[in-house]
Amino acid sequence: MLFVCLIDLIVSISIIWIASRRSLEGALPCAAFAFTLLPPDAQLSLGFFQLTPQRVVILTLVVLYWVLPKRGGSNSTTRLALRGLIVLNILWSLVSIGNSIVPVMSIKKLLSQGMEYYLVYVVCSKTITQVRTIHKMLIAMVAAVVVCSLFGAVEVYGGWSVMQMLPSVQHVFGTSGGIAVDTERGVRVSSTFEHPILFGAALAMAITMAVYLQTIAKSRAQRLCLWTAVCLMFVNIYKTGSRGPWLALGMGLVIMFVLGQYRMRRTVLLFAFLITVALVLRPGVADSVLGIYRNSLDPNTAEYSSYQYRYALTHAAVDLLAKNPSRAVWGYGLESFYSLHLKGDFGGQMHEFLSCDNVWVGVMVETGYVGLILFVLMLSKPAIVAFRNYWRSSSDRNLHVLLFANLVMYYFMMSSVAMYSWGQNGYMLWILISASLAYGGFRRPAKCGVLMPLDEKAVPAVSSPYGGQPEPTLIATRD
Numbered sequence: 001m002l003f004v005c006l007i008d009l010i011v012s013i014s015i016i017w018i019a020s021r022r023s024l025e026g027a028l029p030c031a032a033f034a035f036t037l038l039p040p041d042a043q044l045s046l047g048f049f050q051l052t053p054q055r056v057v058i059l060t061l062v063v064l065y066w067v068l069p070k071r072g073g074s075n076s077t078t079r080l081a082l083r084g085l086i087v088l089n090i091l092w093s094l095v096s097i098g099n100s101i102v103p104v105m106s107i108k109k110l111l112s113q114g115m116e117y118y119l120v121y122v123v124c125s126k127t128i129t130q131v132r133t134i135h136k137m138l139i140a141m142v143a144a145v146v147v148c149s150l151f152g153a154v155e156v157y158g159g160w161s162v163m164q165m166l167p168s169v170q171h172v173f174g175t176s177g178g179i180a181v182d183t184e185r186g187v188r189v190s191s192t193f194e195h196p197i198l199f200g201a202a203l204a205m206a207i208t209m210a211v212y213l214q215t216i217a218k219s220r221a222q223r224l225c226l227w228t229a230v231c232l233m234f235v236n237i238y239k240t241g242s243r244g245p246w247l248a249l250g251m252g253l254v255i256m257f258v259l260g261q262y263r264m265r266r267t268v269l270l271f272a273f274l275i276t277v278a279l280v281l282r283p284g285v286a287d288s289v290l291g292i293y294r295n296s297l298d299p300n301t302a303e304y305s306s307y308q309y310r311y312a313l314t315h316a317a318v319d320l321l322a323k324n325p326s327r328a329v330w331g332y333g334l335e336s337f338y339s340l341h342l343k344g345d346f347g348g349q350m351h352e353f354l355s356c357d358n359v360w361v362g363v364m365v366e367t368g369y370v371g372l373i374l375f376v377l378m379l380s381k382p383a384i385v386a387f388r389n390y391w392r393s394s395s396d397r398n399l400h401v402l403l404f405a406n407l408v409m410y411y412f413m414m415s416s417v418a419m420y421s422w423g424q425n426g427y428m429l430w431i432l433i434s435a436s437l438a439y440g441g442f443r444r445p446a447k448c449g450v451l452m453p454l455d456e457k458a459v460p461a462v463s464s465p466y467g468g469q470p471e472p473t474l475i476a477t478r479d
Contacts, residue, residue, distance in 0.1 A: 003165060004042045008056045011038070015060045024064050025127045029140040031057050035120075035427040036144035036202065039192040041169045048108075054427055058116055061123045080125055081385070081437045085378040086118055092374055093334060096367045099326075100333020101340075109334040113421045117430045124434035134399065134435045135216065138209045141428060145206035146229045148191040148199065152236040155189050162192060189239040198423040200245030201413045203237040205406050205428065208252040211271055212402040215263040230271065234278075238285065243292060243307075244416040248409040255405040256398075259390060264398045309346065310416060313353050316344025317361045321368070331368035340365070359414035359421075382436040383407040389440045403436040 011034045019027035038053035045051075080086075093110050100106040128134065151162045193199035210230045217223045237245055257268040279286040320342060321328040332340060342353045342365070356362040364372040383404055390400035410419075410429050419425045 001044070001167065004044055004167070007038065007042055007053055008044070008051070011053055012056055012060045015057065016064065019064050019068060024061070024068055024123075025129060025133050027061075027064070028124060028127060028133060029136040031061055032137040032431055033140040033144045035431065036141045036424050037147055037192060038424070039163060039166065039194065040423060041163065041194065042166050043169065054424070055116065058119050058123075062119060065123050065127070080122065081440075082121065082378060082381060082433070085374065085381065086121075089371075089374050089378055090114065090118075092330075092367060092371050096330045096333050096371060099330050100336060102333055102336050105339075106334035106336065109421075113426070117426060120427060120430045121434050124431060125438050128434065128438040131399070131439065134439055135213070137431060137435065138213060138402075141431070142206045142209050142213065142226075142229060145202055145233060148193070149203070149229075149232045149236040152189040152191040152199070152239065153232070155191060156187055156239050161190075163190075187239070188241040189236055191236070192424075194423045195417070196240040197242045197244060197413075197417045198419055198425055200237050200240035200242040201248065201410070201417070201419055201425055202428065203233050203240070204245040204249035204252065204409060204413075207233050207237070207249060208256060208402060208405055208409070211253070211256065211267050212264065212398060214267045215261075215398055231274075234275070238289075241292070244413055246289075248413050251412060252405040252409045255408060256401055259401045259404075260398055264401065305347070309353075310358055312344060312346040312351065313342075313356065313358055314361050316342050316346075316353060317365050319344060320365065327368065329368045329370055331364070331366045331371055334366050336366050337362055355418070357417055359418055362418060379407075379411065379433075382433040383411070385440045386436045399439060403432060403439070406432050407436065 015027045015030050015034075018030050034057050035054055040052040040054060043050045043052045090110070093106075093114065097103060097106040097110065155161045188196035190196045190199045193202060207230055210226050210233070214223055214226050217226060237249065253268050253271065257265050260268065279289075320340070321331075337356045338354075343350055344353065345351070346353075356365070360372065360376075363375045367375070386400050386404035386407065390397050390404060393400060407429075410425075410432070414420055420429070
């Protein structure tokens, strides 16, 4: 308990100290690092409320946002691009709660998950004014995943998990603090994340971020550090033994190669070359990957069953809603899945689905088809904005490509694991959403104002990724 209190205290003091010396915008990278690194299981029970490190960060950011003067690091006039869709999702969640089979759990889910993510979005969107802030937040998330990878290496080769330092927390499927061991895949590393798939998803996103950061690195030392980080993260994503993150990583790299500019394409090709060399030099790794692929197609293996589970879950959920038209509209209420005891055909037998390993299916069951449509619209808009701004930009398209690729990767992973409201990944998603919309906001011309460059004395030319030109910032509101 004392260790958890110390973690919360260090995080809060660090953010306050940085914000007081620089600005709230300057403290966002520190917040991004804490969001990604610290496990939600490091929590303090306050009765009805569980105080996690992520909630400590959010509370600190919100207080600082209202207390600190709105100097150069606050876009208080910037319109929130997702405001309308967020309001609609909240209102429909209230409708769903009004018809929920577990109203208390539904209210807690809305107050915790929904408000936390939306507050992260509001503070980040109102505060980010510079491209270099987004760069620093990306660096912070990569650094956090690298630290997790160091813990992961100890977990695999030393048989000790950093989560064992925290008090055990009871979850739906057991307690925290153990090391995941699969009979077919061996030890599956999870580091500070609550499941190997969650850690694998974070690794896939961080690797693509590191590949992008290679394109703006200014020295050989920076590039060497990034390649070292990529290699370490690649070892960990292999040790997670999860197929979804590998597919997501491949998907992201393909998007970055097809849409990226020359430096990004060259970096992706170099990364692919390094992977090929590693597989040639370590044929056992290649055999393991091929073995997992073969097991995924073998009906006699657990990996095949895990793969087919998602399809059976979707069919069972659709059949459930088809039996009750009113529930098909507003669902059974937030956090109601585990109370439904959903049953359906799986492998030719009637099976009870204990876990909802598909976020989209979970949203559909809990809030109905209307809630699913509103949820899809809310999450798809940032990706559409990033892709649209990619085509509109005449230069420096790589950041738009990275943000678009990461969002697509995340949404793909949501179809195979409940990673939206579980673990650190949801906070990473809303940081990327905020960055995507903020970057699109101050990169486009304003209708009622102009884009003005920062003072060259405040931003040295050597630190700018725009060929020595000062980076733009938004000082006027848009319609």
